[in-house]
Amino acid sequence: xxxxxxxxxxxxxxxxxxxxxxxxxxxxxxxxxxxxxxxxxxxxxxxxxxxxxxxxxxxxxxxxxxxxxxxxxxxxxxxxxxxxxxxxxxxxxxxxxxxxxxxxxxxxxxxxxxxxxxxxxxxxxxxxxxxxxxxxxxxxxxxxxxxxxxxxxxxxxxxxxxxxxxxxxxxxxxxxxxxxxxxxxxxxxxxxxxxxxxxxxxxxxxxxxxxxxxxxxxxxxxxxxxxxxxxxxxxxxxxxxxxxxxxxxxxxxxxxxxxxxxxxxxxxxxxxxxxxxxxxxxxxxxxxxxxxxxxxxxxxxxxxxxxxxxxxxxxxxxxxxxxxxxxxxxxxxxxxxxxxxxxxxxxxxxxxxxxxxxxxxxxxxxxxxxxx
Ligand SMILES: [Mn+2]
Numbered sequence: 118x119x120x121x122x123x124x125x126x127x128x129x130x131x132x133x134x135x136x137x138x139x140x141x142x143x144x145x146x147x148x149x150x151x152x153x154x155x156x157x158x159x160x161x162x163x164x165x166x167x168x169x170x171x172x173x174x175x176x177x178x179x180x181x182x183x184x185x186x187x188x189x190x191x192x193x194x195x196x197x198x199x200x201x202x203x204x205x206x207x208x209x210x211x212x213x214x215x216x217x218x219x220x221x222x223x224x225x226x227x228x229x230x231x232x233x234x235x236x237x238x239x240x241x242x243x244x245x246x247x248x249x250x251x252x253x254x255x256x257x258x259x260x261x262x263x264x265x266x267x268x269x270x271x272x273x274x275x276x277x278x279x280x281x282x283x284x285x286x287x288x289x290x291x292x293x294x295x296x297x298x299x300x301x302x303x304x305x306x307x308x309x310x311x312x313x314x315x316x317x318x319x320x321x322x323x324x325x326x327x328x329x330x331x332x333x334x335x336x337x338x339x340x341x342x343x344x345x346x347x348x349x350x351x352x353x354x355x356x357x358x359x360x361x362x363x364x365x366x367x368x369x370x371x372x373x374x375x376x377x378x379x380x381x382x383x384x385x386x387x388x389x390x391x392x393x394x395x396x397x398x399x400x401x402x403x404x405x406x407x408x409x410x411x412x413x414x415x416x417x418x419x420x421x422x423x424x425x426x427x428x429x430x431x432x433x434x435x436x437x438x439x440x441x442x443x444x445x446x447x448x449x450x451x452x453x454x455x456x457x458x459x460x461x462x463x464x465x466x467x468x469x470x471x472x473x474x475x476x477x478x479x480x481x482x483x484x485x486x487x488x489x
Contacts, residue, residue, distance in 0.1 A: 118236045119155045120289070122363040122372075123148065124163035124330025125347035127202065128179050129172025132429060135403070137349055138175060143380035144348040145183050148362065151375065152191055155364060159235055160187055163330030163345065164200025164247055164293030170207060188219040196221045196233050199246040200293040200330055223291075228256040230278055232288075240287045240367050243278055243324075247293040247331075267294075267314040275320045282323065287367045290321060293330045299344065302333045304352035318342045325370045334358055335374055343372060350383040353405050353430075381427060390417065394424055401427070408433040455483050 126144075130137055152160065166180055187195040197220070199205040209224025216222075221233045223244035232241035253270035254261045260273050271294065282288050297315045318339040321327040327342040333355065335346030345363045350356065361376040386399060387407040393399075404425050411417050413433030422428050450458060459479055463469045471479070 118158035118240060118367045120159045120161060120240075120242075120328075120365040120367060121148070121151060121155070121157045122161045122163065122291075122328040122343070122345045122365060123348060124293070124328075124345050125165040125200065125333055126162065126180075127165055127168040127347060127349075127351060129176030130168035130351060135427070135429065136175070137351070138179065140349045140380045141179055144377060145179070145186070147377045148183075148348075149186055149191065151362065151364075151377070152187065152193055157193055157364075158367075159194045159196060159233075159240075159242065161242065161289075161291050161328045162195070162197045163291050163328050164198050165202045165330055165347075166197060166200070166208060167203050169202055170204025184215075184220050192219070194219045194221065194233065194235060196223075196242050196244055196291060198223045198244045198291050198293060198330075199225070201247045203247075205246060226252050226256065226274065228277070229281075230274075232282075234286075236367065238286070240289065241283065243282075243288065243290045245274060245278075245290060245292045248274070268316050268320070271316045271320040275322075279323050284323075287325045287370065288323070289326045289328060289365070289367075290324045291328045291330075292321075295331055296329065296338045296342065299332045299338050300334050300336060302352055302358070303354035304333050304347070305331070325367075326365055326372065328363070328365070335361060335363075341370060341372065343374075345374075348377060350379065350381075350403065353383060353385060356383050356385060390421075393421065399425055404428045405430040406432075410434065456480065 126141065128141060151157070167176055184195060187193050199208045205224035209222045212222045212224070221244060223246045226246055226248035230243050230245055232243045234241050248270070250264055250267050250270040253273050254264045257264065257273045257277070264270050264273055295315045296318050321339070321342055325341060329342065329344045332344045333347040333351065335344055335358065337343050343363050346358065346360060348360050350358065350360065359376045360379060361374055363372050364375050365372045381402050383403040384399060385405040386393060386396065387409060389410040390408050393406055393408060404427060406421060406428060408417060408431065411433050413431045417433060418431050421431055456476060456479065460471065463471055
């Protein structure tokens, strides 16, 4: 049986006036084609269906369309877990009822993860939604003393699954986590936040395949442990990536990345104002432009926007010639404290120094996110 693994749809994401909806619809149409072409027996979505817990009606309609087409029209089981961006209870509303129609949604972690059994009992899919160590501590009180880190929490959850797992089946897990060593993109906002803990891929030992979400760059992090990546280029750091889904064959447990075309690519271009205005090849893509012979004043921006409808960022010459770009490197970001990152950001972007009171509020907010 063929299984399609995808993740991180982020329906409802907004950047300025852009909402990516046409790109997401375009992806869904390609996904439906692939299901038909490969005669897929299941679709797995490994979290972050939505970009947040309170997205607009358009985003909900999009997921509704996906579920109706995959389960209703094509008759293919669709297994979905909540990611860190999803609101677990909202995502999993009516789950019992929907499972009868082939839509299996796992919102919140449960102690006994019930597998979705497919292909006449030959394949078992364990949906494990995003969770934190406090949830695992509450579900496994007998191990509470030994759950200190997210790694311990994952070990507890997967050890428990392994106890009842039937090794004669193909056992597949769907999970949403940051695995040690995975390469990040800028749109991996939560994972980049200094405190995001990573988990070792060893937690998936004994499973035939781990279908992961959370990291937006498609990649393999173990022989049968893969991220499908997100289907749309949501940040400029994804410019060079190929987007797509993973196709898993449960006969031999081989898996292959299948590229899916994009409605709109994402590009960075640089040149004089005249050179940029002459470019025919950039009209249909999300753009970041750097004008080398002008300041990026309102008028220049307006002219460029008229020519390039999907322009997201413009920088021009600047007084200090830094080009308006951040002076921080990825390495510096990793070693700096959150407070220093904030100070630098405010200074560079807004020429602003935060007050002691504002910094105290910031520290308080950061403390609340610790360990989550
Ligand atoms: Mn995500």
